[in-house]
Amino acid sequence: MGACMALCSLASCASCLCGSAPCLLCGCCPSSNNSTITRLVFSLFLLMGTMVSVIMILPGMETELRKIPGFCQGGASITGIDNLADCDVLVGYKSVYRMCFAMTCFFFLFCLIMICVRSSKDPRAAIQNGFWFFKFLILVGITVGAFFIPDGTFPTVWFYFGLVGSFIFIIIQLILLIDFAHSWNKVWVGNGEDSDNKCWYAGLLTFTLLFYTLAFAAVVLFYVYYTQPDDCTEHKVFISLNLIFCIIISVVSILPKIQEAQPHSGLLQASLISLYTMYVTWSALTNNPNRKCNPSLLSLLSNVSTTEPSGDGTQDHVQLWDAQSIVGLVIFLFCTIYASIRSSSNTQVNKLMQTEEGRGSGGEGVVGEDGIRRALDNEEEGVTYNYSFFHFHLCLASLYIMMTLTNWYQPDTSTQAMQSTMPAVWVKMCSSWLGLGLYLWTLIAPLVFPERDFN
Template identity: 75%
Template sequence: MGACLALSSLASCASCLCGSAPCLLSSCCPSTYNSTMTRLAFSFLLLLGTMVSVIMILPGMEEHLKKIPGFCLGGTSIPGIENHVNCDIIVGYKSVYRMCFAMACFFFIFTIIMIRVRSSKDPRAAIQNGFWFFKFLVLVGITVGAFFIPDGTFNTVWYYFGMVCSFIFIIIQLILLVDFAHSWNQSWVEKAEDGNTKCWFAALLSFTILHYALAFSAIVLFYVFYTQPDDCTEHKVFISLNLIFCIIVSIVAILPKVQETQPSSGLLQASLISLYTMYVTWSAMTNNPNRKCNPSLLSLVQGGGPTPTPPPGPALGTSTTIQWWDAQSIVGLMIFLFCTLYASIRSSNNAQVNKLMQTEEGHGLTADDASPGEDGVRRAVDNEEDGVTYSYSFFHFSLFLASLYIMMTLTNWYKPDSSEQEMQTTMPAVWVKIGSSWLGLAIYLWTLVAPLVLPDRDFS
């Protein structure tokens, strides 16, 4: 009986995978919108690829695979059976590069296919919202093919390509955080006006103070551990400039003229952006090849102080020993997961952010106007017959960038050396991250002053 139930469940899942997003709902799920379910489904594919990449880069995976008789080249063999698989490719940083290359190709294909889709009446919208089983097969096929790519210059070229795309994705993350803080602030202000005013305003004030306290504490720690009296000039400049920039945007956010044009603007958004800027600054400094200015987190926790500077040009890791679980990588992965989920369910009335993200002021996660069908099953509501609520093409482009950001995060932004057997930190990774923090602050500042600079345009 249990086997029959399992088979029927799998058959039901298969039919849903072949169908459209409405099939993804069950009777126990609240009704939601077709556009939301589709974004969640694509985000799930991205997260699935991320989990596979994490497993592939775990230390010791190659040794475990080599213990399988007849599998890896140079591993345990069975008499009469030759080992054919190069396990150096299917684990370590090379496997992460190929897995993320496959995901990037998958989402880039959809970026091209979905250009200028205006409504769900477009035939391409059916591809966007359905055929999930075939989409999964396409992703698997591209992934398998990616592992047949020879090393050559692929790893080095893909590293630089990933660095540029990650720069753009960091900006998108900051825009999403701005939008989240805006929605957060507006929601709590509305609740304060409708109910317990003191309680909700106290909560807003508490989180604002907490964000600024964490950002200020980070600045102090940066000066203590990531600078030296006679060295680390770049770090001193980075920390000081970002401190000044965060103070500037915080002041601008509460200027009377800015408040007149954007009443929902406030210190909560500025505090969250300041905290994110400090994270990006920290992440940049951890990629500095100069170990005197870049102590390991373990040495700081143990109170050993900065680690001594190693000889020039040493490898900081190999294809199977990269520790992606460094503190800054874990934080980066958590921020990525949050932004990916938020991008899938977001419903914003921030006109400027919507223009930047190419979305419309639309619907939330649940559909209140939906009702169960005759069979009692809830289905997603098609809310895009008159027009799409988000740009299909831009959404896939964001996931394309996210795939490469994950690749860089899991490999700690290390660069493969000429032999492609080892990885090293480089200063370009530092400048990419710092540059993205500056550009992100500039974009946030523009969202504040744009209505003042361009009074003739409608930003409502």
């Protein structure tokens, strides 16, 4: 699907911007469902905003902007008119905050508009699946307005919005990973049973061992680099607890009772969840303001230089772009794309993600009266996903991107810098514990409620 989107010409897309979502991509990917393409286009909006944020936070961007004559305030003017652009707002964490504020408002607006849409026969479904040019204009308008927000308390207040939203989004990411691992295991085991080819089982075993090896290696590195013999008690507790919890879910996933109730549960899912939990743990440890317990792992493993923190613990925007931010972006991109094309058979995950079972993928293109092949409208009887929840998910994703790109540092309005804070550490750790609890629930729910159908 992504390759098809890349091959579409800009001219053909521009001619359909006021039409429906299928019109945007029908010439390239006709055998697709209306619901899938709509989610992909909205996700594309989010990815475009993410790309802009990444560009504006790159080190040296402010220097490049100031080289443009007559652009930045305080720079050389070639027109005799005062320069209007505040380049301090257009780069660094300030630009990321404003760009993500605009995307959050955009998706929250559609979250409210799409409440209780039941099928594509609802007039609001046409808004969801079409009028892309006007949606783009709305997003651009909100973005421009966001850059006129005065600093004041905006960065501090929006930081706490980002903490709460990112907390929820980390859990959603874990749910998507649970669903992905479940589907992966089911497909490969099914292929192995149908073809009697042992390579499928060997593949599952290989990836399971790989994930567990990486998770265990991460634990060792955490103890080596993020703990001290006479200090860093919180880190020791966090690492040990998550290690114990990962062992528990791994053991529970292969218990005979669980296997009987959940035939497709296994160590593949548990290993992937364990690896993701270790990533969240690493991300939390890197936000500890105690520099003795939080060295720069990137500088230890590579030749990349980082700016030293000042005496008060604050850090400039160069340090915002580090290893855990890059890993977080990769996971975010995977989960965003997967959320746009997923069609799960996992009943519990569908309930958590507000989607329907086995719907929304693999449609048959239809030919309209004008001879143009269009995507199938597979939502005439009922929507395949909750429109409002999908936009709420993208709203949270915008906040998560903001926190990831700024490394979860809190703005300091007095020094115009960023600093690590313990609230970010606790938010990440609590989200990892809640996520592990959700995965454990997907395992034991059929035993707790045997009268319900969890197949």
